[in-house]
Amino acid sequence: MMPSQHVSGDDVPEVRDVDITPSGSLPPQKIAQIQQMAETGIYEIRGAGGKRKVPSFDDLSFLTASISRYPLEGYRERCDTTTVLGTRHAENPMELAIPITIAGMSFGALSATAKESLGRAASFMGTSTTTGDGGMTEEERQASDKLVYQCLPSRYGFNPHDLRRADAIEVVVGQGAKPGGGGMLLGQKVSERVAAMRTLPAGIDQRSASRHPDWTGPDDLTIKIHELREATSWKVPIYVKVGATRVANDVKLACASGADVIVVDGMVGGTAATQEVFMEHAGIPTLAAVRQAADALREIDMDDQVQLVISGGIRSGADIAKALALGADAVSIGMGALVALGCNSAKIMLDGAEMDVSDDYARLGTKAGYCHHMHTGRCPVGIATQDPALEKRLSSEVGARRVTNYLKALVMELTTLARACGKSNVHNLEPEDLVALTIEAAAMARVPLAGTSWVPGQERG
Amino acid sequence: MAALATSSTQELGPITGTSVILDCEELSTREINDALRGLEAGSHVTIVHPSGRHNLAVGLFEHLDIVIDGHAGYFIGGLGAGPDITVNGFVGWSVGENLMSGTVRVRGGASACAGASSHGGTVIVHGSASSRAGISLKGGTVAVGGDVGHMSGFMAQAGTMLIGGDAGNALGDSLYEAVIYVAGEIASLGSDARIEDLTQDDVDTVRRLVELTGFDHISPEDVKRVASAKQLYNFDALKGQEY
Numbered sequence: 173m174m175p176s177q178h179v180s181g182d183d184v185p186e187v188r189d190v191d192i193t194p195s196g197s198l199p200p201q202k203i204a205q206i207q208q209m210a211e212t213g214i215y216e217i218r219g220a221g222g223k224r225k226v227p228s229f230d231d232l233s234f235l236t237a238s239i240s241r242y243p244l245e246g247y248r249e250r251c252d253t254t255t256v257l258g259t260r261h262a263e264n265p266m267e268l269a270i271p272i273t274i275a276g277m278s279f280g281a282l283s284a285t286a287k288e289s290l291g292r293a294a295s296f297m298g299t300s301t302t303t304g305d306g307g308m309t310e311e312e313r314q315a316s317d318k319l320v321y322q323c324l325p326s327r328y329g330f331n332p333h334d335l336r337r338a339d340a341i342e343v344v345v346g347q348g349a350k351p352g353g354g355g356m357l358l359g360q361k362v363s364e365r366v367a368a369m370r371t372l373p374a375g376i377d378q379r380s381a382s383r384h385p386d387w388t389g390p391d392d393l394t395i396k397i398h399e400l401r402e403a404t405s406w407k408v409p410i411y412v413k414v415g416a417t418r419v420a421n422d423v424k425l426a427c428a429s430g431a432d433v434i435v436v437d438g439m440v441g442g443t444a445a446t447q448e449v450f451m452e453h454a455g456i457p458t459l460a461a462v463r464q465a466a467d468a469l470r471e472i473d474m475d476d477q478v479q480l481v482i483s484g485g486i487r488s489g490a491d492i493a494k495a496l497a498l499g500a501d502a503v504s505i506g507m508g509a510l511v512a513l514g515c516n517s518a519k520i521m522l523d524g525a526e527m528d529v530s531d532d533y534a535r536l537g538t539k540a541g542y543c544h545h546m547h548t549g550r551c552p553v554g555i556a557t558q559d560p561a562l563e564k565r566l567s568s569e570v571g572a573r574r575v576t577n578y579l580k581a582l583v584m585e586l587t588t589l590a591r592a593c594g595k596s597n598v599h600n601l602e603p604e605d606l607v608a609l610t611i612e613a614a615a616m617a618r619v620p621l622a623g624t625s626w627v628p629g630q631e632r633g
Numbered sequence: 634m635a636a637l638a639t640s641s642t643q644e645l646g647p648i649t650g651t652s653v654i655l656d657c658e659e660l661s662t663r664e665i666n667d668a669l670r671g672l673e674a675g676s677h678v679t680i681v682h683p684s685g686r687h688n689l690a691v692g693l694f695e696h697l698d699i700v701i702d703g704h705a706g707y708f709i710g711g712l713g714a715g716p717d718i719t720v721n722g723f724v725g726w727s728v729g730e731n732l733m734s735g736t737v738r739v740r741g742g743a744s745a746c747a748g749a750s751s752h753g754g755t756v757i758v759h760g761s762a763s764s765r766a767g768i769s770l771k772g773g774t775v776a777v778g779g780d781v782g783h784m785s786g787f788m789a790q791a792g793t794m795l796i797g798g799d800a801g802n803a804l805g806d807s808l809y810e811a812v813i814y815v816a817g818e819i820a821s822l823g824s825d826a827r828i829e830d831l832t833q834d835d836v837d838t839v840r841r842l843v844e845l846t847g848f849d850h851i852s853p854e855d856v857k858r859v860a861s862a863k864q865l866y867n868f869d870a871l872k873g874q875e876y
């Protein structure tokens with residue numbers, strides 16, 4: 173026998189303080205992940221977005237008015253938020269009251285009530301909402317004054333009748349949370365209705381293609397966009413959405429292909445389900461993407477013809493103001509709107525009474541504030557589910573009211589900052605209004621590091 | 634033809650006649666599609682001098698009888714729900730893409746992605762079709778008299794493909810519920826596609842398609858039936874990298 177099994181009496185080592193310094197390369201979370209992979213042979217698939225910290229709009233700050241610039245009066249003076257998207261070729265551009273739109277999220281990933289709530293809130297605020305994989309639901313069309321119809325690689329539920337009922341079309345090339353990755357909807361969410369809309373058997377783990385079935389490169393995309401225009405009599409704008417990777421190239425190619433609007437979705441964007449490896453290790457942060465996209469449009473003299481919409485991790489009026497200052501014409505929000513609906517909340521309102529759903533989070537192995545379990549279909553607050561009982565936990569009245577409140581507050585924050593920068597129109601915010609708090613952010617946003625005139629990568633003037 | 638309208642859209646006016654000629658040498662694609670959209674159901678139209686023009690006859694909902702007299706480009710008859718279109722020539726990519734109903738018949742060959750994502754209706758190619766014919770099929774029928782290129786029937790969800798000649802590599806990769814009938818040789822099957830026994834229903838289906846298409850070189854009893862083995866319907870970790 174080994175001597176260590178005979179440790180006794182004077183040989184017993186002293187109990188010492190436990191050393192809990194985590195390993196640099198193998199912190200407890202990574203160890204747990206490896207052990208999970210070893211046990212199951214499965215990589216992690218989950219919802220929401222990336223969890224690691226990347227440079228973000230939080231790393232910028234506004235240089236609001238001072239002696240050299242004067243501000244507008246906070247609550248009194250008008251600060252215009254009107255936003256027009258799709259002025260290049262469309263007969264009927266998208267005229268929005270605010271520069272905040274609701275991003276594409278599928279019926280399937282979300283419940284019909286969640287989609288309806290988003291549509292109602294967007295309509296109330298004079299802005300647009302967007303369909304998603306799986307097509308357009310009647311509830312959503314009815315609830316949304318301005319509805320963007322996505323043309324995705326999967327083409328689930330895509331049809332020319334809905335195409336002609338849309339107020340704009342968005343050709344989706346990629347998504348920030350999983351650029352190049354296609355989509356997935358795990359079997360537990362593929363209900364009979366979802367399956368029928370997608371022409372698939374119920375209950376299967378459904379893969380959404382990563383490539384479009386009828387075009388591949390930019391030259392084909394030009395003809396595809398032309399087809400969509402012909403099919404809609406050149407009436408509505410055509411957006412092209414890309415996940416933020418090679419942003420400058422993609423923006424220029426989308427312009428060359430005839431897009432009216434380009435949507436760039438950064439890596440911090442959310443999703444209903446994808447491999448974790450995608451969320452954490454593909455794409456570039458929204459902060460970097462917005463400036464690259466805006467510069468690319470300027471380089472080819474298209475910044476006054478093609479509008480830029482930025483999405484991925486937009487949560488506050490400050491984020492929106494910063495995105496606009498860096499060159500976006502509008503932003504799109506997904507996860508922020510879901511949180512407003514009640515995502516990650518411990519309580520819900522059911523039949524007029526408050527109900528604590530903490531136990532349901534616990535059953536998913538999480539708790540309110542940390543949930544990323546869209547992929548399971550067991551959403552405790554009834555948003556990301558197809559389960560009829562869970563769906564009832566969200567009423568479209570409550571949902572629409574909450575998202576409307578959120579959008580209103582975002583607009584107030586946005587205009588507060590714009591007025592303080594002396595702007596009577598939020599679209600007049602400019603990079604010169606910003607400084608960066610970190611060197612990384614300064615390099616990505618191409619604005620000076622706070623307190624200096626230094627922009628990394630640029631010659632000092 | 635019973636009546637001959639002029640080739641100018643201005644002069645087309647409210648067309649009630651039964652026959653119209655539209656000339657691609659005089660009209661833009663937009664003018665042609667607008668003119669087609671203005672026609673009443675049952676009209677007969679001939680589009681002349683197409684010279685490889687893309688996006689002809691797209692997004693039409695009425696039942697129209699359209700002949701495109703020559704070679705045409707991409708997306709011919711795409712996003713359609715109703716018309717019967719015949720192309721007396723070859724076509725480019727994605728003929729009849731996302732078709733909902735009606736027919737697109739190509740007397741020549743077709744380039745890539747013939748009938749992509751079609752939900753209904755029939756795309757008939759008398760010659761051969763290039764790669765990815767019937768990709769993402771969602772209930773439509775794609776019938777090719779000759780050969781098809783690689784990755785044909787990729788991720789086809791529902792509907793039927795009939796291939797009168799040979800099929801290239803990776804036929805029916807990641808198939809769902811669509812069924813592919815092949816009269817000739819199959820270079821290789823894609824992931825999760827397998828050859829299954831032919832039933833009487835299959836023979837009847839193929840016979841109907843042979844009658845519809847006129848592909849009488851196909852013997853309904855002698856085709857191979859390719860369908861999904863359904864092993865990819867639910868993610869299986871241990872299969873991991875095989876697909």
Ligand code: SF4
Pocket residue numbers: 219220510514515516517543544545546547550551552553554555556
């Ligand atoms: S609460 Fe619902 S919507 Fe929010 S992360 Fe969890 S599952 Fe997704």
